[in-house]
Amino acid sequence: MATSNRIAEVAAAVGEPARAAMLAALMDGRALTATELAEVAAITPQTASGHLVRLAAVGLIAAEKQGRRRYHRLASPEVARMIESVMQIAGGLAPIPPRTGPKDAALRHARTCYDHLAGRLGVGIADALQASGAVEIAGDAAALTEMGRARMQALGILAADRDMHGRRPLCRSCLDWSERRPHLAGALGAAICTHALDHGWVRRRAGTRALEITPTGRIGFRQAFGVADPAG
Template identity: 50%
Template sequence: MKDGPDIARIAALIGDPARANMLGALMTGKALTATELAHEAGITPQTASSHLRKLLEGGLVRLRGQGRHRYYALSGADVAATLESLMGLAAGRGHLRTRTGPRDAALRKARVCYNHLAGERGVMLYRSMITKKLLIETDDDVGLTPMGERFADAFGIDLAALRAKRAPLCRPCLDWSAREHHLAGSLGRAMLSRMESLGWLDRQPESRVIRFTAKGEAAFDARFSA
């Protein structure tokens, strides 16, 4: 491709195994230090700094400062969505780096995808909201219906505050394990945060895994069964 976006450069940035591990670690939505990312990638801090500089220059990560500390995070939801799609492509073609096991099963059931719920639970939520006409799909996009607005309000979501932000309210995100959509956008983020505040789930430290409590499982199933 002689003209247009330089996909080769982006692919090269993501394609390096160490950088791929770093980007995967940032899919939790948490900002991490260079030392933490070096540990995730299995490389020295010096090598990690070189990789992080390339990711910064390529616009895939951003740097946050807090006092003397420097933290790295994904530069935006579009980067997270691209990584999630690539994970789905790799899984669908059988390109898996580790054997399946308990952690793999837990990731497939429920995990955080940058800042929203993914995995079987995320797909179940999205499918339920479509079936109940709370969301409506249009081409490659999704929107909240008037019925969905009432549902969100009853669930404790401040839609006016979400709409005041620059981020899209609703966005479909292709789930890498289920290869169906789950809900992203500011609404997806707010719903995950609301479930956490209700005590439905816990995020596992240093992992993308989300574990639902017994109360949370029952409440989620009651509200989002198809």
Template identity: 50%
Template sequence: MKEGPDIALVASLIGDPARANMLTAMMNGKAYTATELAAEGGISPQTASTHLKKLESGGLIRQRKQGRHRYFSLAGPQVGVALEALMGLAAEQGHTRTRTGPKDPALRKARVCYDHLAGELAVMLFDGWLETGLLQQDDEDSVSVTPKGDAFFRTVGLDMDGLIGARRPVCKSCLDWSMRRTHLAGGLGRAVLDHVYRNGWARRVDGTRAVQFTAQGEKAFRHSLLPLV
């Protein structure tokens, strides 16, 4: 037997169509009941319960109890990053589902990727911060905040001390499935999305991962977070 991480086990958990649909639904960072996830997976509640047990046992989701209800969500941001990367790979190889509709352009422009912003606007933001020296690319998969960036983010109103003191990485690159380029994950990525919501620039569209900016909100987003671009 080969030593090392068992990617076959993780792949088998994600690879089932019903489980893949349920995991994709949880990409918006919300917690769902088994009944809700059964509807997402297109399966019966009994079958969904079996799938959820497998996903929880495999460490991909976690369960929380509140009163008589049980809620399920992704086990952490690293699961969301992995799913987003797989979506990018599938799209690049032409493995797409036939479900299309008016929400597709909105999803491509801006959406939630677990707890951070993804899509066209997120990639634009990441590129802009690299171009202006607020972030630096340490290697292909690693990115960090520069002193210039630290000062800028504090001026914007982001809690850099809290991000630096947290156990979670401040910055983490994440492959965007629709743009097939990098957007920002990690603590700073989450802080940016919270900043967007807090300022009322955008809201998440019910029943989807799409993040809808108002006209003024998108203008403020660009002006406030990309003042040098």
């Protein structure tokens, strides 16, 4: 159970500008080195290391070592969901109400939200799957129907023997930062994102969470999910 002191501790860790910048940089689901995160936050690697220790101490990031390099990533999907929510609130506190979400058109169109698809692409997939009866979405709750599970397995997005009682929710809705409507998260959302990347439907844009939809992706998203014009 979260205590008031624990809540304050997490809030203080997120509230420092350099640490906030590093957490935002990790929202695309990849692991980055302290040097890479230092560049994002415009601080020295030594200072970044201190901030990373603080973030790890409150459970917001996790680290893994490969060879001589140490990589840092968000500790869990729940952490990513919290950061996305803070971004929504921060955007809504502007003196003059802006257009919702990021100003960058590429980010609004298609991006990663930790390990799942967001933006117009992510919302379009959620809408199409809901319209076809593959998923059911009601507020914060979402569920993959039996028909939807069979469909995802036939597409190779979910394994036929997938453990449906895992610790992570199979299907969850996530309020989209820019569209202010739900896209799909959870194990299903992550599997769709991985499938799209592995099959070349989308490619990452350097230095950003934005994704570029390829010509193959326009066909793939339309055939797999019924998204009318994912690149539009």
